[in-house]
Amino acid sequence: MEFEEDSTASKRMKIAENEDPITKVQFSALIVDDDPLIRKIHSEVLNSLGFQTRVAKSGKEAVDLYHAGANFDIVFMDMQMPVMNGIEATKELRGMGVSTKIVGVSSECSESEIEAFILAGLDLYYAKPLTDANKIIPLMEDLKNKSVPNEGPKKTM
Amino acid sequence: MDNVIQLQKKLVDYKTSLFNEGILDDQFTQLQQLQDESNPDFVVEVVSLFFKDSERLFDELTKTLDQQNIDFNRLDAHVHQLKGSSSSIGAQRVQRVCILFRNYCEGRNIEECLKCLQQLKREYYFVKNKLETLFKLEKQIMEAGGTIPVQ
Numbered sequence: 001m002e003f004e005e006d007s008t009a010s011k012r013m014k015i016a017e018n019e020d021p022i023t024k025v026q027f028s029a030l031i032v033d034d035d036p037l038i039r040k041i042h043s044e045v046l047n048s049l050g051f052q053t054r055v056a057k058s059g060k061e062a063v064d065l066y067h068a069g070a071n072f073d074i075v076f077m078d079m080q081m082p083v084m085n086g087i088e089a090t091k092e093l094r095g096m097g098v099s100t101k102i103v104g105v106s107s108e109c110s111e112s113e114i115e116a117f118i119l120a121g122l123d124l125y126y127a128k129p130l131t132d133a134n135k136i137i138p139l140m141e142d143l144k145n146k147s148v149p150n151e152g153p154k155k156t157m
Numbered sequence: 158m159d160n161v162i163q164l165q166k167k168l169v170d171y172k173t174s175l176f177n178e179g180i181l182d183d184q185f186t187q188l189q190q191l192q193d194e195s196n197p198d199f200v201v202e203v204v205s206l207f208f209k210d211s212e213r214l215f216d217e218l219t220k221t222l223d224q225q226n227i228d229f230n231r232l233d234a235h236v237h238q239l240k241g242s243s244s245s246i247g248a249q250r251v252q253r254v255c256i257l258f259r260n261y262c263e264g265r266n267i268e269e270c271l272k273c274l275q276q277l278k279r280e281y282y283f284v285k286n287k288l289e290t291l292f293k294l295e296k297q298i299m300e301a302g303g304t305i306p307v308q
Contacts, residue, residue, distance in 0.1 A: 037206050037242045044191050044199060080237065107241050129245045131187040 027143050028052045030070075032062040032089065033078040033105075038129060042076060042105070045131050049140070058082060059089025066098055073143050076130065079106035079117055087120045094121035103139065105130050161303035168294045169306055175291070180284055185247030189307075204288055207246045211281055214239045218274055222267070232270065233262040239277070250280045 029051045031042045039055045046053050054072070056062040060083045062075065075093075079086035090102055104117045107128040114125055126135060175181045192199040214235050221232045240255035258273035295305050 035210075035238060035241055035245075037203065037210060037245050040203055040206060041188070041191075041245055044196065048191060048193075080234075107244065128241065129184065129187075131184070131191065 026050055026052055027073040027140060028054070028071075030054050030056060030062060030065065030072040030075045032056045032059060032075060032081070032086070034058055034081040035078070038078065041129055041131060045133070045136065046076075049133060049136055059084030059086055059092070062089050063092045063096075066093060066096060072100055074139060075100055075102045076105050077102055077122070078128075079104060079109060079113065087117050090117070090120040090122060101139070101143065161298060161301045164294065164298045164301060165303060165306050168291070168298060171291060171294060175287055179249050180287055182247045182249040184245065188246060201292055204246055204292075207242050207248070208285060210242050211239060211251075215274075215278060215281070218277075222271060222274060227265075227267060227270075229262050229265050233259055236262060248281075248284045251277065251284055254280050 027050070029046050031039055031046070031053055033039050033042070033055070034057055039057075043053045043055060051074075054065075054070075056065060058081045059077070062077070063084065077086045077090060081089075084092075086104060086106065090104070093100070093102065101123045102121060104114075104122040104125040105128050106113075106117070106125075109117070118125060124139070130136070172181075188200050188203055217235050218232065221228060221235065236255050236258045240252055240259070243249075243251035243255060254273060254277045258270065258277060261269040261273055298305060
């Protein structure tokens with residue numbers, strides 16, 4: 001089998017061969033999305049990179065998990081969800097004092113919606129779907145170097 | 158062995174045609190790259206979820222468009238969902254009709270929305286048929302003792 005140099009499969013091969021020390025540490029991720037397809041795809045991408053994953057179907061479920069004492073190394077938050085959307089959920093979590101890295105993941109958002117999402121308390125924003133390991137591995141670097149001060153919210157397409 | 162080689166070539170040619178005709182895009186390839194020995198049915202599972210979800214959304218869209226006073230926000234929300242899921246599996250043509258549909262929802266144009274729904278169903282059943290054929294070819298190769306070629 002052949003793999004492209006920077007494909008997700010290639011990265012996973014390197015992980016399997018223990019070439020990448022980052023992945024010896026297991027991180028936990030919460031995937032918040034009302035779309036079961038996205039939950040499944042994002043879970044698989046993150047599992048393949050060594051994350052332990054949990055899913056929430058709405059912003060409210062995510063907030064309830066934190067109220068119940070759950071904690072995660074990173075949260076992937078969709079924007080458009082019924083019951084409680086990503087902006088409201090992010091605001092709630094930050095209001096509760098949750099300092100977990102929150103990555104906004106959404107599709108077809110206007111600049112103003114993205115700005116509002118970032119202002120709600122995101123650390124980063126990515127366009128959906130998030131299947132590129134090259135975008136997630138730097139996040140794992142950040143998690144590993146948690147003691148390094150945050151540069152502030154960034155938007156990446 | 159000849160049979161396996163023939164089937165493998167048939168699969169590669171079939172897949173290539175799906176990409177060349179814009180029926181599938183790179184997102185489908187990304188899904189295939191996530192599949193491995195620890196989750197050998199990942200793509201089939203994801204696509205099956207897409208089929209189930211889409212057919213549920215078609216029912217919702219039909220119901221919403223049947224109402225006396227159409228709730229265009231509700232309509233738009235359903236189309237947005239379908240747009241998201243079709244884009245997640247690389248069903249490019251379905252995604253494109255969704256984009257058009259959303260514009261007509263915004264314009265509250267009932268006639269065009271109804272046309273879009275019909276077009277959406279056509280594109281959906283078209284890609285469904287293509288994907289089912291693709292999976293059948295893959296199954297034939299596995300049953301003949303071969304492996305699925307990576308493009």
